[in-house]
Amino acid sequence: MHIQIDEIAKEFGATTALHPVSLSIPSGALVALLGPSGSGKTTLLRLLGGLEFPSSGRVLFNGQDATGLTVQDRRAGFVFQSYALFRHMTVFENIAYGLRARPRATRPTKAEIERRVLKLLDLIQLPHIGARYPSQLSGGQRQRVALARALAIEPRMLLLDEPFGALDAKVRKELRQGLRDIHDETGLTTVFVTHDQDEAMELADLVVVMSMGRIEQIGKPADIRAKPATEFVRTFITA
Amino acid sequence: MSDAALNLHRSAGRPARPFRRPTEEAAPARIVLIAVAVGGLMLLVGAPLVIVFVEALARGWAAAVASLQSRDAMAAIRLTLLITAIAVPMNAVFGIAAAWFITKFDFRGKAFLITLIDLPFSVSPVVAGLCIVLLFGANSAMGAWLVANGFPIVFAVPGIVLATVFVTFPFVARELIPVMIEQGRSEEEAALTLGASGWRVFLTVTLPNIRWALLYGTLLCTARAMGEFGAVAVVSGKIRGQTATMPITIEMFYNEYLSVAAFSMAALLTGFALFTLMLKTVLELRHADQLAATRRH
Numbered sequence: 150m151h152i153q154i155d156e157i158a159k160e161f162g163a164t165t166a167l168h169p170v171s172l173s174i175p176s177g178a179l180v181a182l183l184g185p186s187g188s189g190k191t192t193l194l195r196l197l198g199g200l201e202f203p204s205s206g207r208v209l210f211n212g213q214d215a216t217g218l219t220v221q222d223r224r225a226g227f228v229f230q231s232y233a234l235f236r237h238m239t240v241f242e243n244i245a246y247g248l249r250a251r252p253r254a255t256r257p258t259k260a261e262i263e264r265r266v267l268k269l270l271d272l273i274q275l276p277h278i279g280a281r282y283p284s285q286l287s288g289g290q291r292q293r294v295a296l297a298r299a300l301a302i303e304p305r306m307l308l309l310d311e312p313f314g315a316l317d318a319k320v321r322k323e324l325r326q327g328l329r330d331i332h333d334e335t336g337l338t339t340v341f342v343t344h345d346q347d348e349a350m351e352l353a354d355l356v357v358v359m360s361m362g363r364i365e366q367i368g369k370p371a372d373i374r375a376k377p378a379t380e381f382v383r384t385f386i387t388a
Numbered sequence: 389m390s391d392a393a394l395n396l397h398r399s400a401g402r403p404a405r406p407f408r409r410p411t412e413e414a415a416p417a418r419i420v421l422i423a424v425a426v427g428g429l430m431l432l433v434g435a436p437l438v439i440v441f442v443e444a445l446a447r448g449w450a451a452a453v454a455s456l457q458s459r460d461a462m463a464a465i466r467l468t469l470l471i472t473a474i475a476v477p478m479n480a481v482f483g484i485a486a487a488w489f490i491t492k493f494d495f496r497g498k499a500f501l502i503t504l505i506d507l508p509f510s511v512s513p514v515v516a517g518l519c520i521v522l523l524f525g526a527n528s529a530m531g532a533w534l535v536a537n538g539f540p541i542v543f544a545v546p547g548i549v550l551a552t553v554f555v556t557f558p559f560v561a562r563e564l565i566p567v568m569i570e571q572g573r574s575e576e577e578a579a580l581t582l583g584a585s586g587w588r589v590f591l592t593v594t595l596p597n598i599r600w601a602l603l604y605g606t607l608l609c610t611a612r613a614m615g616e617f618g619a620v621a622v623v624s625g626k627i628r629g630q631t632a633t634m635p636i637t638i639e640m641f642y643n644e645y646l647s648v649a650a651f652s653m654a655a656l657l658t659g660f661a662l663f664t665l666m667l668k669t670v671l672e673l674r675h676a677d678q679l680a681a682t683r684r685h
C-alpha cells in the first residue's frame with residue numbers, strides 16, 4: 150500500500166513534536182525512520198498507525214484520505230518497542246487476538262484461526278511455543294511473536310517501533326535478516342523506527358533521517374552516505 | 389597469583405566464620421527482631437482475636453447462637469450484608485473508573501485528584517457522617533425535599549450506603565493505580581491496533597491485567613465496609629432493628645451488658661473478615677503460577 154504523508158504536524162500542548170513534514174512511501178518499500186531520541190520519528194510512526202492524531206496535515210493510503218481513520222480501521226500491524234505482548238495470554242492466544250476481535254461476520258472459524266496461528270508460528274520459525282507465556286520467552290522470541298501477532302490481522306502495512314532496541318547485538322543481527330525475509334515474503338509496506346544508523350542503512354530501501362521534529366533527508370542508504378544533505382545528517386551517519 | 393600464594397593467604401587469615409550474607413543480621417539481632425514482631429502481633433492482633441471468641445462462648449455454643457438469632461441481631465446481620473453488597477460493587481466500579489482515568493490520561497490537576505481519592509483516609513469517619521447529615525438531613529433543602537418525596541437518606545439505608553461508600557472509597561482505587569501505572573498503556577494500544585474495540589480491550593486486556601489488584605482492593609474494601617462504625621453511627625440514627633448495622637448493634641449490646649450477645653456478634657463479624665482474608669490466601673495459592681506469569685516480563 151502506498152502511503153502519502155502530507156504536511157503533517159503534531160503538537161503536545163506547548164511542545165512541537167513534529168513540524169509539518171511530507172513523505173511518500175512507495176508500496177512494498179522497507180523504510181527506516183532514523184534519528185536521535187526526540188527527533189519525532191516515533192510520533193510519525195504512531196500518527197501512521199492511528200495511535201495519535203495530527204494537529205494538522207493529512208495521511209493518504211493508496212490516494213485515499215485516511216487522516217480520520219480510527220486505529221482499528223487502519224489495519225496497521227504495529228510492533229511496539231517493548232513488544233507489549235499480552236502477558237496473561239499464551240503465545241497462541243496473543244497471535245489469535247486480532248482474529249478473535251473481528252466482528253462475527255468476518256471472524257474466521259475456530260479451526261481457521263488455529264490454522265493461521267500455526268502458519269504464523271512457522272513463519273517466525275518458532276513452531277512449538279504456542280502454549281508458552283510471554284514471560285517464558287527470550288527477548289528475540291518475544292520480538293518474533295510480536296511480529297506474528299501484528300501479521301495475523303493481515304495488515305495493510307507493518308509499523309515497527311525500535312524493533313531491535315531491546316535485544317543484544319548478536320540476536321539483533323539475526324532478527325534484522327528475519328525482518329527482511331518476512332518483508333520480502335509478504336511484500337508489505339514496512340516502516341520501522343530506529344536510532345541505529347547501521348541498522349537503517351543495512352536493512353532499509355529508503356532511509357528518512359529526522360531531527361528535532363523535521364525531516365533532514367530522504368534517500369537510498371547509498372545516496373545518503375554519498376551525499377548527506379545537511380551537516381546534521383553527515384555527523385549523525387558517521388557517528 | 390599462584391595457587392600456593394592463594395592458599396598461603398587463606399591459611400594466614402583468622403579461622404573461618406560461618407558464612408553470612410551481607411544483608412543478613414547476626415543471630416542475636418535476628419532473634420530480638422523476630423521476638424518483637426511476633427510478640428507485638430500476638431499482643432495486638434492475636435490476643436484480642438482470642439478474647440472475642442472466648443467471651444462469645446463464655447456461656448456455651450448454644451447461648452452464643454441463640455443470641456445471634458434474636459430479631460435485632462438478625463436484622464443487623466442482614467443490614468450489614470446488604471450494605472456491603474451495595475457498597476463494595478459500587479466502589480469496585482468507582483475505583484476502576486478513577487484508576488483508569490488517572491493512569492491512562494494526562495490532564496491538569498491529576499495530583500489533586502489523587503489527593504482527593506485519599507481524602508476518606510485522612511478525614512475522620514465521624515466528620516464524613518456529619519457532612520452527609522448536613523447535606524441530606526431533613527434540615528437541608530435537599531434533605532427536606534427527599535423526605536417529602538418518600539426517599540429519606542439520613543437515618544435510612546441510603547445514608548448508611550453513602551457513608552460506607554465514602555469511607556471505603558480509596559481501597560480499590562489505591563490498589564489499582566500503582567499497578568496500572570506500572571503496566572502502562574502499550575498492551576491496550578496493541579489490542580487497539582489489532583482491531584479490538586475499546587470495550588473489548590477493557591474486558592480482555594485491562595481487566596485481566598489488574599484482576600489481582602482488583603481482588604485485593606475489593607476484599608479489603610469488603611472487610612472495611614462490614615466493620616465501618618463512625619460514619620454509620622452518625623448517619624444511621626441507630627434505630628434498633630432498622631438502621632443498626634452489626635458494629636452498631638455490638639456497641640448497643642455491650643452498653644446494655646449483654647456481653648454474650650455483643651461478643652457473639654463481634655465473633656461473627658471477625659469471622660466474616662477472616663473469611664475474606666482466607667479467600668484471598670486460597671486464591672493466591674491456587675493461582676500462584678498464573679500470578680508469576682503475569683508479573684512483568
